[in-house]
Amino acid sequence: MRIPRQKYFHRPNLTQTFVAFFTTISGITVFNYEFFKQVFLPPYEFAQIKKHMDELGVKTLPIVSITGFIIGLVLAMQSYPVLQRFGATDFLPNTVALSVVRELGPVITALIFAGRVSSGIGAELGSMRVTEQIDAMEVSAINPFKYLVVTRVIATTMILPILTIYVIILAMFGGFLAVIITENMSFEYYKNAVVGAVQFGDFIPGVAKTFVFGYIVGIVGAFKGYTADGGTAGVGRASTTSVVLDSLLILIFDMILVKVTLVLWPTLG
Amino acid sequence: MADTWLVKINNVSKAFDDFKVLDDISVTIRKGENLVVFGQSGTGKSVLLKCIIGLLSPDIGEIFIKDKNVTKLNTKELNEVRKNIGFLFQSAALYDSMTVRENLEFPLRKHTTMTQKELDEKVFNTLELVSLENAIDKMPSELSGGMRKRVGLARSIITDPELMLYDEPTTGLDPITTKEISDLIISLQRKLNMTSIVVTHDLICAKIIADRAIFLRNGKIAFEGQIDDLTKSTDPFLINFFSDEIIKQ
Numbered sequence: 001m002r003i004p005r006q007k008y009f010h011r012p013n014l015t016q017t018f019v020a021f022f023t024t025i026s027g028i029t030v031f032n033y034e035f036f037k038q039v040f041l042p043p044y045e046f047a048q049i050k051k052h053m054d055e056l057g058v059k060t061l062p063i064v065s066i067t068g069f070i071i072g073l074v075l076a077m078q079s080y081p082v083l084q085r086f087g088a089t090d091f092l093p094n095t096v097a098l099s100v101v102r103e104l105g106p107v108i109t110a111l112i113f114a115g116r117v118s119s120g121i122g123a124e125l126g127s128m129r130v131t132e133q134i135d136a137m138e139v140s141a142i143n144p145f146k147y148l149v150v151t152r153v154i155a156t157t158m159i160l161p162i163l164t165i166y167v168i169i170l171a172m173f174g175g176f177l178a179v180i181i182t183e184n185m186s187f188e189y190y191k192n193a194v195v196g197a198v199q200f201g202d203f204i205p206g207v208a209k210t211f212v213f214g215y216i217v218g219i220v221g222a223f224k225g226y227t228a229d230g231g232t233a234g235v236g237r238a239s240t241t242s243v244v245l246d247s248l249l250i251l252i253f254d255m256i257l258v259k260v261t262l263v264l265w266p267t268l269g
Numbered sequence: 270m271a272d273t274w275l276v277k278i279n280n281v282s283k284a285f286d287d288f289k290v291l292d293d294i295s296v297t298i299r300k301g302e303n304l305v306v307f308g309q310s311g312t313g314k315s316v317l318l319k320c321i322i323g324l325l326s327p328d329i330g331e332i333f334i335k336d337k338n339v340t341k342l343n344t345k346e347l348n349e350v351r352k353n354i355g356f357l358f359q360s361a362a363l364y365d366s367m368t369v370r371e372n373l374e375f376p377l378r379k380h381t382t383m384t385q386k387e388l389d390e391k392v393f394n395t396l397e398l399v400s401l402e403n404a405i406d407k408m409p410s411e412l413s414g415g416m417r418k419r420v421g422l423a424r425s426i427i428t429d430p431e432l433m434l435y436d437e438p439t440t441g442l443d444p445i446t447t448k449e450i451s452d453l454i455i456s457l458q459r460k461l462n463m464t465s466i467v468v469t470h471d472l473i474c475a476k477i478i479a480d481r482a483i484f485l486r487n488g489k490i491a492f493e494g495q496i497d498d499l500t501k502s503t504d505p506f507l508i509n510f511f512s513d514e515i516i517k518q
Binding site: 127128131132133135136137138139140141142143 | 362380
């Protein structure tokens with residue numbers, strides 16, 4: 001497999017920028033094609049997938065815990081005065097729950113995950129590339145793409161939905177904390193309002209799109225690292241550009257997936 | 270014919286953009302022979318090794334290992350050929366997230382069905398050959414440059430390859446360690462009856478290892494013959510190239 005690699009130019013002119021853009025697009029396309037070609041072929045490297053899921057999950061847990069809690073807390077604090085104007089403070093749990101489940105939980109978790117994990121994958125594989133460790137694997141008749149890329153992408157795809165559910169639950173607790181500070185509401189009432197507001201149709205598309213976000217985080221980080229060159233500077237570039245590209249793709253795909261969801265389940269609109 | 274030679278390189282050329290690195294190279298390496306490839310930096314020595322192992326494809330020409338033309342093989346077939354080849358990288362290229370033991374076990378776990386006890390025994394015996402059995406549980410970052418080279422060498426020979434490719438095995442090492450590594454390479458070659466292609470510009474290393482040498486210049490073979498003939502050449506370029514090395518000795 002020959003993956004088109006983008007050449008680095010310190011101050012690229014318009015033509016070089018244009019060529020670099022299309023080289024990245026073609027490189028990612030080939031990379032995705034190679035992933036789907038290899039993911040179903042043995043060996044399956046389950047031990048590596050489990051190891052990466054452990055590492056990536058544990059690595060991201062503290063930061064997503066704090067983020068999830070704060071999202072719920074701030075959202076409830078911000079929504080309260082607005083709802084108060086309309087005499088609708090009873091709907092505060094519903095507002096927090098629907099916002100977090102349908103949009104904020106999945107997207108913010110994915111963006112945090114991208115910042116924490118994709119840069120790490122980019123740097124790790126980039127460093128392995130420039131120190132010839134990937135070549136060493138290849139000359140030992142071991143498929144480095146399967147061992148290094150496929151396992152990581154599966155791990156990010158599987159772990160992000162789990163983290164998102166965890167963030168949603170924490171955000172609900174954060175929201176509850178804000179509610180009991182501002183409004184005299186019992187936990188029982190809050191819980192019933194949340195459970196009543198969130199339907200199956202809200203929860204499933206929200207969590208399902210995180211599989212796509214998880215895949216994006218894994219494949220972009222791996223692509224940038226796997227195709228890194230130019231020594232340690234190349235490793236740095238792989239790390240930072242993977243986060244930038246991830247964030248952009250997560251927001252673009254979020255827009256597309258929201259539209260797809262509304263077409264498939266018009267009642268959600 | 271195939272029983273007298275192991276590697277045959279026929280009219281190989283390779284260019285990067287407009288720069289021709291290898292230009293119509295042809296050389297045959299006999300079984301059990303140690304060929305040293307000399308040349309200035311950037312003359313395509315490492316590119317030649319990478320073409321032999323299939324990391325790079327030549328633009329023109331053929332490379333045979335035994336009866337297999339590596340330039341025409343698919344990945345699966347190429348991997349079968351690679352199982353019989355060891356490659357020592359200039360930087361040793363140890364997997365830095367694994368211990369020395371795991372580095373050595375890695376190719377065996379992938380290509381054999383050895384039990385843990387057999388793996389332990391094989392790893393220990395191979396590390397003993399390079400006198401590093403005490404470093405078995407160390408991480409690569411805890412090793413010196415010479416030790417890393419020796420672990421890299423151990424990892425390359427653990428699958429008992431027929432052909433060893435060395436990319437600058439002594440670069441960056443002091444003269445004593447250079448001699449140690451070179452002696453180790455030659456003793457392993459004799460013990461395991463391997464064929465070797467060694468890319469270097471280190472005369473100490475070459476004198477210990479070489480049965481035959483070639484000198485690459487401007488992508489072509491400028492000299493082919495015995496190492497002594499190479500160092501005694503009257504070609505002003507070769508005299509200049511080896512003068513520093515001779516002074517060092």
